[in-house]
Amino acid sequence: MADSQLQRLVEVMDRLRSPGGCPWDAEQTHESLIKYLLEESYEFIDAIETDDRAGMREELGDVLLQVYFHSRIAQDHPTDPFSIEDVAGAIADKLISRHPHVFENLEVSGTDEIIENWEAIKAREKGRTSAIDGIAMSQPALPLVAKILYRAEKYNVDLDLNSYSSEKATEKSVGVALASVIAWAHENDIDPENALRAQAREMIRQIQASEKQA
Template sequence: MSQSELQRLVEVMDRLRSPGGCSWDAEQTHESLIKYLLEESYEFIDAIETDDRAGMREELGDILLQVYFHSRIAQDHPTDPFSIEDVARAIADKLISRHPHVFENLKVSGTQEIIENWEAIKAREKGRTSAIDGIAMSQPALPLVSKIFYRAEKYGVELELAGYTTEEEANESAVGAALASVIGWAHANGIDPENALRAQARKMIAEILAKEQSGSR
């Protein structure tokens, strides 16, 4: 029986991190690899948006490398080590737990109930009582605010949004309030603000390229 490529990757990473392997790989830490995880994730998004199938395969490999790299680093922790097997076991267990309609034959009415069940199970597992529990504060500001609106809605917390006009003085506080209001407006109408902003950015890039090609400014 041929060896699994995933197991082969485990062995490659172990070789790189072990004595006689690669000194650069051996020196890396969870902290030093953060920038690479972010870069590879954004590069995968670019590949999706340009429908680059070869690029998607390559960038997914780079993201997978980060998972295996961090897991191999974790094996060397002096008091709380874990391996890629532990990581895989935990996520498999989580998927089974969060999908009772699949693994426990729980009857659901549709996708919305599936999402509600997921959130309820997640809150119960993690002992969450606040709308902000578990929100990743290190994520970019726009998706962070969007997540806050989402959580507030799920937890029944009504957020007050300050109104604004374009004539108001532009300062950090006013701009922050205006952005939060726009994100709330998008959320209330079922529009993903990140996707909307990225789509607008693509339109702006296309406009700039068209003007450059035509020689107009």
Template structure:
């Protein structure tokens, strides 16, 4: 049943994008749809936070639509087309390559080694030599900075960063409170906290780049 419904979605998307289908759908591009992919992803996160099972099912469908929509648009590319089958094949092959402990019988000590293996395999596949390779700079500032710090630690690149000091132990509540107070401080001083953190993230990226070039 799952396969037949997935194929049905392929056929629906093809009908919408083909002559005689929907003019709006036919006009869309990868660029015009990007905002919808973000919106649908955030709406799914909201449904997870609310433990709304019906909402999760619906929002996952909306996210899936974006994958199929982009894949159908990609079929029309004049020189480098690909389909949803190509997308599915690529991710299935990637999962097999990145999980040798499942598909090749590699023995691992635990999840930390699994993550290390994933990163090592990924780096080899992508030919990555820099801590900055593959970091999506367009992502929101908070996950961007977190990713940059994670990569710097992983690649053993030192980053000069003022350490936050607090008498409270670090918990979800205390960290959330500290971040909220910093955001309020920024707003009181008419500073955009997202932009401020993004600018600092770029400074971290420049530190990493400078260190790696030595």
């Protein structure tokens, strides 16, 4: 049933994008759909957090639509086309490659080693040599900084940041502290997103400087 419905979605998407289909769908580009991909993802997260099962099913379908929509647009590229089959094949190959403990019977000690293996395989596949390679700079500043911190820790790079290790960190206390900093920024007419993004760029500069010295 799943395969037939997935194929049905391919056929529906193809009809919408083909001559005689929907003019709006035919006009869309990867760029014009970016906002919808973000919106649908956030709406799916909202459904998860409210335990809305019907909403999860609907919003996950909207996210899936974006994958199919982008893949159908990609088929029309004049020099480098690809289809939903290419997308699915690539991710299946990636999952097999990055799970040798499942598909190659590699023995691992636990989830920590699984994550280490995943990162090592990914770095090898993509030819990554820097801690910042592959970080999505267009993501919001908060997850961007979190990713930079994660990579710095993985690559053993020390960053020059204020330490709050003397204070007890809980989800509530961290949330209060973050909200206070955002309020402080607003009181001083500073955009906290831009301020944090500027700090992210400084952290990247520190990592790059450290790597040049290594």
